[in-house]
Amino acid sequence: MLSKNREGKSLGKTNSKPNKISIIYPSESNLYESQNNLDDKAATVAPNCFEGHYSDCMEMYAEASTVAKYLDSHELWFSRCAQPMKVEPLGKDGYALVIGRFGSFGYEVEPKIGLELLPQDAGGVYRIRTIAIPNYTPSGYDVDYRASLALLESTNPDLSNQEAPITRIEWELDLKVYVYFPRFIQKLPKSLIQSTGDKLLNQIVRQVSRRLTHKVQVDFHKSLGIPFDIKSKKKFN
Numbered sequence: 001m002l003s004k005n006r007e008g009k010s011l012g013k014t015n016s017k018p019n020k021i022s023i024i025y026p027s028e029s030n031l032y033e034s035q036n037n038l039d040d041k042a043a044t045v046a047p048n049c050f051e052g053h054y055s056d057c058m059e060m061y062a063e064a065s066t067v068a069k070y071l072d073s074h075e076l077w078f079s080r081c082a083q084p085m086k087v088e089p090l091g092k093d094g095y096a097l098v099i100g101r102f103g104s105f106g107y108e109v110e111p112k113i114g115l116e117l118l119p120q121d122a123g124g125v126y127r128i129r130t131i132a133i134p135n136y137t138p139s140g141y142d143v144d145y146r147a148s149l150a151l152l153e154s155t156n157p158d159l160s161n162q163e164a165p166i167t168r169i170e171w172e173l174d175l176k177v178y179v180y181f182p183r184f185i186q187k188l189p190k191s192l193i194q195s196t197g198d199k200l201l202n203q204i205v206r207q208v209s210r211r212l213t214h215k216v217q218v219d220f221h222k223s224l225g226i227p228f229d230i231k232s233k234k235k236f237n
Contacts, residue, residue: 047142047178050197054173054205058213061226063165064153070220071126071149071169074117077223081215085208093117096133102204104196105185111177112136113143125150144176177201 060067070077078095079087086098094116101110114133120126126149149171177197185193221228 047180048193048197049176049178050194050201051174051176052198052201052205054175054209055171056209056213057168057170058217060167060169060217060220061164061228062167062220062224064151064167066224067151067167067169067220068120070223072119077216077219078117081212081219083215090114090116090131090133093119094131096136099204099208102200104200105188107182107185109141109179111141111143112138113145115145140180142178144178145173146175147171147173173205175201175205 060070074093075089079089082095082097085100088096090096094114096112096114098110098112101108103109112133114131116129116131118127118129128145128147128149130143130145149169152168152170153165154168179197181193217228
């Protein structure tokens with residue numbers, strides 16, 4: 001189950017109607033609309049920060065060494081499994097991703113971030129961090145992404161062969177998103193901006209993690225010819 005350990009501020013009572021939050025993953029979307037929105041309406045100097053700590057796991061029906069070998073060869077599967085997000089390779093271990101277009105209060109942002117998938121360290125932990133994208137300057141936002149993945153091997157109690165290995169990839173994510181809202185957004189109550197932004201961030205992480213987990217699990221087991229019925233597995237909440 002995807003868990004969030006730090007919740008955003010709760011929204012107090014208000015007479016206004018709830019604001020609609022949208023998350024869109026169009027394959028042919030671009031950044032120009034959100035950039036123009038910011039350019040046409042002067043942004044404030046201080047950004048609003050939305051953050052959260054998330055954790056979850058996914059199960060792989062193989063020994064940890066086999067799972068590690070798969071993770072080490074991310075150039076073979078990451079771009080494919082990350083779809084419908086647009087992905088461009090950045091060097092040996094980096095990727096530029098267009099996460100999707102999302103927004104609220106009539107203001108939209110389509111973030112493009114650089115991520116580096118670092119090799120397994122001495123403690124057996126994989127880490128992912130944000131990196132700069134060459135010749136690209138974010139318009140109206142900044143992202144600080146820090147994730148870690150640990151492999152824990154055990155036996156699979158669901159199979160008749162009790163010696164069959166199962167590896168849990170347990171991951172944690174610390175995520176901060178800074179948004180430079182235009183002045184017409186800053187006129188809204190700060191508590192409304194914060195709570196709506198926190199809710200939107202949670203929706204994005206939940207949706208992306210579900211999709212990516214599903215695709216990685218299917219891709220891993222298919223590559224090894226291991227039966228895996230994703231429909232029978234517990235879904236994220």
